[in-house]
Amino acid sequence: MRDIGKLKEEAIRALRGAADAEALEGVRVKYLGRKGELTGLLRALKDLPVAERKRIGPAANVLRRELESLVDSKKAELGGNEGNRVHLDVTKPGEKLRRGHLHPLTRIDKDIRDIFRSMNFSVVEGPEVETAYYNFDALNIPPDHPARDMWDTLWLQSNQKNSKFEIRNSKFLNKSQQLLLRTHTSPVQVRYMETHEPPFQIVVPGRVFRYEATDASHEINFYQLEGLMVGEDVSLANFKFVVEEFFRKLFGKGLEFRFRPGYFPFVEPGLEVDIKLTRDQRQTTNDSRQSSVVSRQSDWLEVMGAGMVHRNVFDAVHYNPDAVHGFAFGMGIDRLAMIKYKVPDIRLFYNGDLRFIRQF
Amino acid sequence: MKFSYSLIKTMVPKLPAKTRCVDALTMHAFEAEDGSMDAFEAAPPPNRYSDAASHVGIARELAAIFNLPLKAPAGMPLPKERNGGAHFAVRVEDPGRCPRYTARYFEGIKVKPSPAWMQQALISCGLRPIVNVVDIMNFVMLEMGQPLHAFDYDKLSGSAPKRIFIRRAKRGEPLVTIDGGRYELDPEMLVIADERGPLALAGVKGGKDSEVDGKTARLIVEAANFENTGIYRTSKRLNLATDASTRFSHAIAPALAEAGMVRAAELLVALAGARPGECFDSQRKAPPRRLLKFDIAQFSRLIGTAVTRERAAELLRRLGFQETKRDVWEVPPFRMDIATHEDLAEEVVRLMGLNALRAAPPRVVLGVAEEDEMIREKERVRRVLSGLGVDEVYLHSMISREEAGGAVDSAVQIENPPSSEFAYLRPSLLPGLRRSAGENLKYFSHLRLFEIGKVFGRDRKGKIVEETKLGIVVAGQERDVFFTLKGIITSACKGMGLVDFRMVPLKKLPPAPGYSSTVLQALSLESDGKEIGFLGLDPKPFKQGHAAVAEIDFGALVELAEGEAEYRPLSRYPSVMRDVSVVVGVDAKVGDMMQEMQLANQKLICDVDLIDEYTKPLWKEKQGLTFRIVFQADDRTLSTAEVDAEMKKIVALLKRKFSISVR
Structure with missing residues (x-):
């Protein structure tokens, strides 16, 4: 039986001396191969008396593991040298893996929803096809009154020619039930209050429609976000807090605010909110200088209409206007996106041009 | 509405400069803008035409805002007798x-x-x-x-x-x-x-x-x-x-x-x-006075800013309101907009200036802020699709009569369309997506687009139905637009948590807009026995290449998708991979062959895939296909002999059902 200490000394010396992979493999076979010296020693253990076996066995096994790891590290060392010979120009461009781009309105809508959810607002949606009742009547916008003309409405045909469907004649339709494309997200206020009891706070993002000649700042469809908070002690001061927090989170600190009177039939008092960006926030590229939003950027930007929910609206949803108060607000998501991303023309959002989309 | 500054100044002689008046109106009454020379613009809202859409009305506002005396024109009073007469x-x-x-x-x-x-x-x-x-x-x-x-x-x-x-x-x-x-x-x-x-x-x-x-x-x-x-x-x-x-x-x-x-x-x-x-x-006696209660506590609760009773009363008086007894105010006869306590509150706060109000965080009962399921799911599919290299577009909700195509009968018509290109509510997302793809192919050799949006139609009773759809187009010189789209939809469905779905050949498309011609190369997407969408090769290629289109009922997709993933035990035994190359007639459907193979032994076969396909001029009506089959057992390591036997069975099955020959 060979002496383990000597075997170890010999094997380690041989391993260190191996100059290349071939020599290293020779050494490995000599000691660790099937007929190798250490292997032989381990195999011979079973023939030894128990006491001997207990003495030599563990030491031999430790040596085997040690030699195996030395072989591995030597192999890596030699192999590494070989690797250096492979030519790799690390300055070549990476593989072009294309990700899809989300629409800028999707991005800002997400930002806006996140901010409001952080302030405990729920997010709900409503239908795009509405009745005159929800879009106007229930919101204290009376029929046959010029106030209704503030919203240029796209009406839907209730009686279609060439239709194979049986449709009630529009003459017999109640005026309140006439169908239209919602001109604002405010009808969802009414729909929500009809089915929920205060206190609550919600925001409602969604597509709205106007009868409009399109230009750089007008589109036939666009997005709004409606907000509504109702409870026993909701005040105009609470409104100010919530919108100021919102706009600071969306556009950054240092924003200036201006609140002035505004008229919306479904709120009283009614107000409008203007913001003024800081010089840094206004920094812009050459391209967007013509922007109708951005060109007046030294001025105040109108960003929101709002107010305390009118008691007639509470009446319409059978709330007690003397027991609860609420504030409501509405803003154009497209407009906020135009300000935030410095987009000069609202039509870019809806023409499907990927050269635009891929900037976001 | 235009106003003459000098005329207003005759009524409020101490009136400040015009630009200050314009600012004051904007901040305390309604929007105003400076004009040239003597003129300026002001826009009394619809409820203030009675009292404010006049020079004396603007003068009243400015006198109240600046706290200046008003000297309205006196006029020549009417005689007492007002019944007409000899003439x-x-x-x-x-x-x-x-x-x-x-x-x-x-x-x-x-x-x-x-x-x-x-x-x-x-x-x-x-x-x-x-x-x-x-x-x-x-x-x-x-x-x-x-x-x-x-x-x-x-x-x-x-x-x-x-x-x-x-x-x-x-x-x-x-x-x-x-x-x-x-x-x-x-x-x-x-x-x-x-x-x-x-x-x-x-x-x-x-x-x-x-x-x-x-x-x-x-x-x-x-x-x-x-x-x-x-x-x-x-x-x-x-x-x-x-x-x-x-x-x-x-x-x-x-x-x-x-x-x-x-x-x-x-x-x-x-x-x-x-x-x-x-x-x-014709008015025989003066109409009754209109009286409103103004309660400072109620006011403070609404506004959230403390104002003294005296201060509020002073502001109301400036606007021409008169306190007939404590907290009861008479509304000036011209004010048609004042009917409620909140209307009085608005008068006070606007004259104070809304900027002066306090901002205070609401004190509320904490509830769980929720998001409509559809909003969450739209967000999820957007994330999945953008990860698959698909760009998102937003397109108009209205389309032309031509684009409504085969769906025009049930499409919803706009009563007052602003132009012929916006005559109908879109019954499908595809006409818009197709148009957008065509435009974009001028700048890009290939593209992948999607839109999530509402489409509109009528049910049998003529009632308008609005549904959320997901539309996808793959177009241009992409290697194979149809299979790229099929792969995208497979990944998207899985990413949405749709566990059980299949795509089966569709003989004829439903009367989709812009696709009135029969599309043969199409699949319907089915889950739980319901058809929830389709995908197909557009029969009208662009000059830059083919387009594949898909439209999926997003509401149905969300309904069928299973919310939670669930753990299944991992096999502790290795899998075995085998390839088989076959030659088969071009009419044989790869999908059918793969399904047969999969079903050959559901216990041991865990995956079947097509990894290569080829043709040779000599073969004419034949195609070469290479399949990869993965075997794995839950309870043991499969032996070579076992897998060989399974492969034999599979080949025999393919020979019987599809007349293949092994290469």
Whole structure:
């Protein structure tokens, strides 16, 4: 039986001396191969008396593991040298893996929803096809009154020619039930209050429609976000807090605010909110200088209409206007996106041009 | 609406400079903008036409804002006796539509140009001076907010006392207006008439027959109040909007009629040499005072800012409100917009300035902030699709008749389309996506687009149905647009948590817009036995390449998707991979072959995939396919012999069912 200490000394010396992979493999076979010296020693253990076996066995096994790891590290060392010979120009461009781009309105809508959810607002949606009742009547916008003309409405045909469907004649339709494309997200206020009891706070993002000649700042469809908070002690001061927090989170600190009177039939008092960006926030590229939003950027930007929910609206949803108060607000998501991303023309959002989309 | 600064300054002599007035109006009343020279613009909202759409109204606002004294024009008070007289008599036949009618007789009129100051004021406000009588009518309207009309007394029919009727028009009754417009009236409309017929369309426009001209010597001046919705409907029906009809449509106070008449009399005497005669007024007694309670505690709760009772009272007084007893306030007669406690609260806060209000965090019962499921799921599919290299677009909700194509019968038509390209609500996302793909192929060799949006149609009863759809287009020189799309949809469905779905060949598309021709190369997407969408090769390729399109009912997808993933034990035994290359007729469906293989042994076969396909000119009607089959058992390591036996079975199965030969 060979002496383990000597075997170890010999094997380690041989391993260190191996100059290349071939020599290293020779050494490995000599000691660790099937007929190798250490292997032989381990195999011979079973023939030894128990006491001997207990003495030599563990030491031999430790040596085997040690030699195996030395072989591995030597192999890596030699192999590494070989690797250096492979030519790799690390300055070549990476593989072009294309990700899809989300629409800028999707991005800002997400930002806006996140901010409001952080302030405990729920997010709900409503239908795009509405009745005159929800879009106007229930919101204290009376029929046959010029106030209704503030919203240029796209009406839907209730009686279609060439239709194979049986449709009630529009003459017999109640005026309140006439169908239209919602001109604002405010009808969802009414729909929500009809089915929920205060206190609550919600925001409602969604597509709205106007009868409009399109230009750089007008589109036939666009997005709004409606907000509504109702409870026993909701005040105009609470409104100010919530919108100021919102706009600071969306556009950054240092924003200036201006609140002035505004008229919306479904709120009283009614107000409008203007913001003024800081010089840094206004920094812009050459391209967007013509922007109708951005060109007046030294001025105040109108960003929101709002107010305390009118008691007639509470009446319409059978709330007690003397027991609860609420504030409501509405803003154009497209407009906020135009300000935030410095987009000069609202039509870019809806023409499907990927050269635009891929900037976001 | 245009205003003359110098005219307002005559009423508020200490008025600050024009730009300050414009700012003050914007911050405390309504939007205003500076104009050139003497003029500026202000936009009283629809509920303030009665009190603020006039120079005296703006002066009242500015005097209140700056806390300055107001000196409104005094005028010539009406006589006590107001029943007409020797020259004329009035009968209001429809008092509902005409809450107040005042008229006065004037003689000795000298028609001539009006003085320069009046002409200048008219010009500042965008009106053209004509002659004194007409100018006075217009000027008083601008100054006091009350539309007036002057009839040439000598052109009225009948003999003194000439009779004037305020009545509904008869069906088909004609009227030629002062600008030469010819109208056929109907009984919905209100007219001012003499015994012969209509003299004027009440509250809208005067008639040619009784018009003031250079020879006019005697007048009947009318200052009336007409019910707003009647005027609004008449104006819309005839498509005839005038300064007068606009003002009446907004509902103005009956008290204005008297104010207008008083001022007009003063000016006619001063500037046209008129001698005022008898007067008529349909209002027999003053309307009741309107009283509102103002409670400072209730106010503070609404506004959230502490204001003293004294401060609020002072602001209300500045605006012309009078406290009749403690906390009870009388509303000025011209204010048609004040009806509730909140209206009074608005008066106080706007005069204080909204910027001065406190901002305070709400104190609320904490609830869980939720998001509609559809919102969350839209967000998820957007994330999945963008990860797969698909770009998102937003397109219009309206399309043209041509684009509605085969779905035009059930598509929802816009009653007042702004143009033919926006005539219908889109019944599908695909026409828009296809158009967008075509445009984009001018700049990109290939593209992948998606949109999530509402589409609209009608059910069998004609009721409008709106649904959220997901549309995807893959187009251009992508290696294989259809299979790229199929892969995208497979990944997207899995990413959405749709566990059990299949795509089966579709013989014919439903009548989709823009796809009226039969599409053979299409699949329907099915889950839980329901068809929830389709994908297919667009039969009309672009010149830059083919397009594959898909449209999926997003609501159904969300409903069928399973929310939570669930752990399954990992096999502890290795899998074995085997490839088999076969030659088979081109008619054989790869999908069918793979399904057969998969079913050959559901216990051991965990995956089947197509990894290569090829053809050789020699083969003609045949194709070469290489499949990769992965075997794995839950409870043991599979032996070579076992896998060989399974492969043999599979080959035999393929030979029997698809007549393949192994290469």
